[in-house]
Amino acid sequence: MVLGWLLLLVTALPRGTTGTKECVFCELTDSSSCPGTHMHCGDDEDCFTGTGTSPGLGPIINKGCLPSTLCGREEPVTYQxxxxxxxSTCCSGHLCNRAPNPAGSRRALGILLLLLRLL
Structure with missing residues (x-):
């Protein structure tokens, strides 16, 4: 019974950060969506989403890997x-800088509710 609970809990949790971490990568863009591609990060890097602003203009974004020491910093970039x-806002999970996945959130919520019901 305990093994079953552990297996259920492990499948409900997000992927860990051990091993090779993948992040979504996309160049600077003024598009509101950034489909991107997957890239592998180094051991000392985190996934990031960069949001840029300039007075009177819409925002720009980019995504990728960034050394963790540079997370949260503000820096000037030139686009067009x-x-x-x-x-740059960093996160440490596997593909954590992708667009939010409502279906995945519902799955995790469903598993949590199942666990609470069984208790």
Whole structure:
């Protein structure tokens, strides 16, 4: 019975950060969506989503891997001849910088409710 609980719990938890971490990568873009491709990060890197702003213009975004020491910093970047202030927000899970997945959230919630019901 305990083994069954552990197996259920392990399948409900997000993937760990051990081993090779993958992140979503996309170039700077002014598009609201960034489908991106997968890339492998180094041991000292985290996934990030960068959001840039410039007065009077819409935001820009980019995604990829970033050394963890640079997370949360603000830096100037130039996109299409305009300088933006880009802030990188990091996360440490496998593909954690992809777009939110409502179906995955519902799955985790369903498993949690099942566990609570069984208790």
């Amino acid at each position: 001849g305009v300088t933006y202030s880009l802030i």
